[in-house]
Amino acid sequence: MIILSSLDLVMAAVLVCLSAALTHVLRLATAGRLMIAATRALVQLLVVGLLLKLLFAQADLLWVAAFAAVMLAIAGYETLARQRRPLTGVWGYGVGTLAMFLSSFTVAVLALTIIVGPSPWYTPRYAIPLLGMLLGNTMTGVAIALDRMTQTAFDQRGVIEARLILGQPWREAISDIRGDSMRAGMIPTINGMAAAGVVSLPGMMTGQILAGSPPLEAVKYQIVILFLIAAGTTFGTVGAVWAASRRLFDPRERLRLDRLRKSPDGD
């Protein structure tokens, strides 16, 4: 494996600076954001790299669990931040985070104990990247699905209430919106699988190949990961939409849009 030097990093950074300069010249007003994002990526990844180095040296279940908990907490925050009208109170953070916890962690533990089988099963070299990929993809799915559901419920309150008025139970009154939202949350995962290897070479596989793994071994890992992600995202999305849609109705099955926060525009 070829080790990258600091100079190699600097050269890549120069390319980012050049693209920032280009966007500045073109007055795209993204130069600042591009530089901030690049700096964030640099700092965050270096910190994670150091932390992982420490973690890998420990191989202690408690530390692995603590690391995973921090990952989950941040994923939960990201999920909340990506919704324009999240649920109010602890529900806004809780529903997405709990759904991600139940799906990603279950799938990760299953994969580690049954499929990959490192010893011990929580070996951080396997556990953390696996959980990271699962969480990252589930997060995208859950965030898209919840955003779609809360926004559509808000826009279509008249339809939902019309269906309640005609005597449909809440489940039926929101069934279309629920289905649409679940579908929206799962589309990135489905598309990712469909395009894998043809349109795009998945990052993990590419990384393993760059690191010197035989291509077929890397491919096998990638297939397993894709399937795990598909399962994790599906469970997470379905669970989050189910719980959030339940929260939109009270025990008398009234539509409770007051349980949604105001959109950033203020309405």
Added chain:
Amino acid sequence: MRAVYTAGPRNVLVLGFQFYHVHLVHTFSQHRAGFSVNATTKDRAPLLRVEGLRHDGLQAAAFELKPGDIALISGPSGSGKTRLLRAVADLDAHTGDVWLDDRHYLSFAPSEWRRKVGFLPTESHWWRRDPKTHFNTPPDVEMLARLKLEPAALTRPIAQLSTGERQRLALLRLLENEPEVLLLDEPTGSLDADSETRVEAEVKRYLKARGAAALWVSHDKAQGQRLATKRFIMAAGRLEAR
């Protein structure tokens, strides 16, 4: 001593149903007493009874509807007429009690309640492509003709129907559930005079056939004179008999 003794079990009943407003048992017993003394035919008993209904600026509304009643509510915009209807249909959180045929609304499943107490909002909403798919049994030609609707209206895309056509179809859709009480929010608001008369006749016909009653929001004085068996005015959230 006897009075204290008979009051005992009732208090226990109050504790047993914490959902219910405290005066439920009180009024319920009053009503039963009245009913046994004055044993009239069943159709004289109230069909819908509302007491102390409060919700978002609405002040303790109370009224009764008997089978065949049309209670007309008028009042300025924003005075709370729609809020009253929404509260009776249990679409918004509210306090107070509503009984249908002496059964408290909380003893109905929410969907069951809304089927029996059918609310027709000012604006109708549709979620499938055409009106027909919103019915279990689409209305027949005769029913449509009574409301001056072409049979083709059933299969036209919702977006191509006029507001008035949608309003009349929404009424038919509501009547399909055979509600016992109709809560009509300006049901003839966007109709021409002829359609208006037809909708009035259809509602009257339905009330008679079904033994149902209606709460009807309208600004039209003439309509009140044609239809109303009771009249209310809503002003700043207060409902008053006229």
